Amino acid sequence: RGIVMGLVSQFVLLPFLGFLVVKAFDLDAVAGITLLITTTSPGGGFSGLFCSLANADLALSVAMTTVSTVLCMVMMPLNVVLYIRSTYGVSVDLPWGSLAVTVGVVVLAVAIGLSLSYYRPLWKTNLNRAGTVCGVANVFLAAGSSGSSDTPFWSHPPSFMVAIGLPCFVGLALSFVISKAGLRIAPPQAVAISIECCYQNTALAITVALSVFKKDAGYAAGIPLIYGMAEPAIIAPFCLIAWRAGWTYCPPSQSFANFLLGNWQVGSHHPDALWQEDEPMSSPPPHVRGPESPAPSRNFGRSPSFNDPTSPVHSPTKQQVYPQMH
Numbered sequence: 001r002g003i004v005m006g007l008v009s010q011f012v013l014l015p016f017l018g019f020l021v022v023k024a025f026d027l028d029a030v031a032g033i034t035l036l037i038t039t040t041s042p043g044g045g046f047s048g049l050f051c052s053l054a055n056a057d058l059a060l061s062v063a064m065t066t067v068s069t070v071l072c073m074v075m076m077p078l079n080v081v082l083y084i085r086s087t088y089g090v091s092v093d094l095p096w097g098s099l100a101v102t103v104g105v106v107v108l109a110v111a112i113g114l115s116l117s118y119y120r121p122l123w124k125t126n127l128n129r130a131g132t133v134c135g136v137a138n139v140f141l142a143a144g145s146s147g148s149s150d151t152p153f154w155s156h157p158p159s160f161m162v163a164i165g166l167p168c169f170v171g172l173a174l175s176f177v178i179s180k181a182g183l184r185i186a187p188p189q190a191v192a193i194s195i196e197c198c199y200q201n202t203a204l205a206i207t208v209a210l211s212v213f214k215k216d217a218g219y220a221a222g223i224p225l226i227y228g229m230a231e232p233a234i235i236a237p238f239c240l241i242a243w244r245a246g247w248t249y250c251p252p253s254q255s256f257a258n259f260l261l262g263n264w265q266v267g268s269h270h271p272d273a274l275w276q277e278d279e280p281m282s283s284p285p286p287h288v289r290g291p292e293s294p295a296p297s298r299n300f301g302r303s304p305s306f307n308d309p310t311s312p313v314h315s316p317t318k319q320q321v322y323p324q325m326h
Helices: 002-025 029-039 046-054 058-088 096-119 121-146 158-182 187-198 202-212 217-244 256-261
Strands: none
Touching: 002 029, 002 058, 002 158, 002 187, 029 058, 029 158, 029 202, 029 217, 046 058, 046 187, 046 217, 058 096, 058 187, 096 121, 158 187, 158 217, 187 217, 202 217
């Protein structure tokens, strides 16, 4: 259910939000088409980094990135026809070679990661830290490269930049509310879905924009760059809020250093990790348990009955147990 919700968020919700922004702000053809291309380009590589740093469900994030990148070969042309042609009356030729390379790189990287995790389980902690360092370094490199473009992001008026970043903010908020409150997906999974929804493959969007707008290449390339700058500015505070609210695997009682660098994922066997279903807990987490809260059910391996009034879903401590669904 988590993957299905994530794919709907990526291929239906975010492109529709991009379409609404284009209409509401009356963006010109270059900016509007490029924004629509950006919002239909899921599979951003740094989404897994943010899920890892935030201690959201990293396994779900990797699965969503892989599936969405493959489905992008089909869903991007459909969204292009649906929104761009209906809005501006033009067609866009997609660079199929770049799309194929992107899919191949993601699938290969996931295969290598899964193989190392299976055959070298003791390497996971060090590899996770190395990946975090490399990911943060790449974020700074991407930010520096945007300033050397023909149209740096600071050359646009604030209202224009708000319009470009608005689908990211609204998509993150809506996908989280729908996942957690509407579908009752476990909070760490809901956080991962929200990040995956709004974090786009801006490199792919830039490639498509440059192939479409050769005369306005600098202007078109600036749109995904602005969106890419908005992503960490929106996602990072959300990750901190999720941690302090107890929506991630890391307890909010931990220090910021432990939250950022520690491994709290499912299977880490950390004694203080939240929302773990492979190891029953003797009592709810201290920050969740109230003075009169009952002990949690040990039925962690099965979905709770929605007709059972004693089920954790209906109890005052329903935050402590959600079914783990991938």
